[in-house]
Amino acid sequence: MADQGSPGRGTVWRRRAWALVATGVLLAAGGCAEPAPDTxxxxxxxxxxxxxxxxxxxxxxxxxxxxxxxxxxxxxxxxxxxxxxxxxxxxxxxxxxxxxxxxxxxxxxxxxxxxxxxxxxxxxxxxxxxxxxxxxxxxxxxxxxxxxAQQLWQQGDVQVVRGTRSLVLGTGRDLARLRRIAADADRAVPQVSAAWPGRWAGRVVVLVPDSLEAMGRLLGAPAAGYRGIAAVTTGRGERVIVNPEAYDTLSAFGRGLVLTHETTHVATRADTSSATPMWLSEGLADWTAYRAAPRPPAEAAPALHRAVRTGEVPAALPTDADFRFGADAEVLGRAYEGAWLACELIAERYGEAALVDLYRAVPREGLDEALREVLGASRAAFTAEWRAYLRHRLLPSR
Missing domain, CATH: 3.10.450.50 (Nuclear Transport Factor 2; Chain: A,)
Structure with missing residues (x-):
């Protein structure tokens, strides 16, 4: 029984119910209504x-x-x-x-x-x-x-050439020139597949802008940094972009080397991450290109050959900063050449399969662990082996 001086439980609940009804009336009238959703x-x-x-x-x-x-x-x-x-x-x-x-x-x-x-x-x-x-x-x-970045179709009428393993899209270029680039790309694709046994599309898309400045706009970067660079692969590895001003000056061998290198980046993109050092990614690309078209080391690595000949053997593997476009040409040359010879060393002494395994292991394990797992060597031990290999390859008379 409820106390005489206090309302009963039924009275309390009736009051609460009336309060809820009153609130509902106010809401219905729009006094506290929520705003309509923004569409x-x-x-x-x-x-x-x-x-x-x-x-x-x-x-x-x-x-x-x-x-x-x-x-x-x-x-x-x-x-x-x-x-x-x-x-x-x-x-x-x-x-x-x-x-x-x-x-x-x-x-x-x-x-x-x-x-x-x-x-x-x-x-x-x-x-x-x-x-x-x-x-x-x-x-x-x-x-x-x-x-x-700007897209190719925002730069002009896009001309299309289909190769057997390539698609070339260009602006302001005559079709004969685009067909020659398609032929170069068609030869590069099987060379990459022979060196890289991993699954990839087995075809490549090449963009050919009208000028160096237009190339910079496609990359969303200052064009000056790419002067003298014949081609690059976009950061995500989806497209090869040709610098027509540099590419057109190359010999047939040079053009093939460039497109094989860049197509390697396309093929390996799924196995490349921020953990992959540039000496490994750029070195593998150059190794693939020279694997198909060998050249004497002194000819293929002139900057590094000059340095080693004068006793300036690099103390460490190239850093990512050494590969910056627009850097000193001699520094950039030594970086690419040292990277190529590091990958050639791995393929020659440990086997081509080990080079591929190392590349794939780095994103999972990190470089140091991958070197120990695949090559059985620490970074310091591999660097020492690489320095000795530079002397061996670039100063064969010693």
């Missing part, structure tokens, strides 16, 4: 999906329908530049949206695949400006996002 991201994604569908369907009208203002003129040109590019997929994935009134800035990943060549999408960051009109968002600007 901006969903609406912008719908605009980008429409644009992507139009690209794949070669629908110019649909492509331009997603654009607004001055972007339509450049968009029409860009759409035409893409006409011959064999696309299997093209999509945008929003990573962030910032809205201010009827304007918005969207960060997105453009993901696309080339039909028959890309086993996974290539991703590049884009930043898009948009404006809303009559309830629909339109793209008003489209530029490279953080970590992104």
């Amino acid at each position: 901006t991201s969903r609406e912008i994604q719908r605009t980008l999906d429409s644009r992507a569908t139009a690209v794949l369907r070669h629908d110019e009208a649909g492509y331009l329908a997603a654009l607004d203002g001055e972007l339509r003129a450049s968009g029409r040109e860009e759409f035409a530049n893409l006409a011959d590019v064999p696309l299997r997929s093209w999509e945008y994935r929003l990573t962030g949206v910032r809205r201010s009134g009827d304007r918005a800035t969207a960060d997105a990943d453009l993901r696309y695949r080339l039909d028959g060549y890309d086993s996974a999408p290539v991703t590049t960051a884009r930043t898009l400006e948009l404006a809303v009109r009559d309830g629909r968002w339109y793209v008003t600007a489209d530029r490279a996002g953080r970590g992104g």
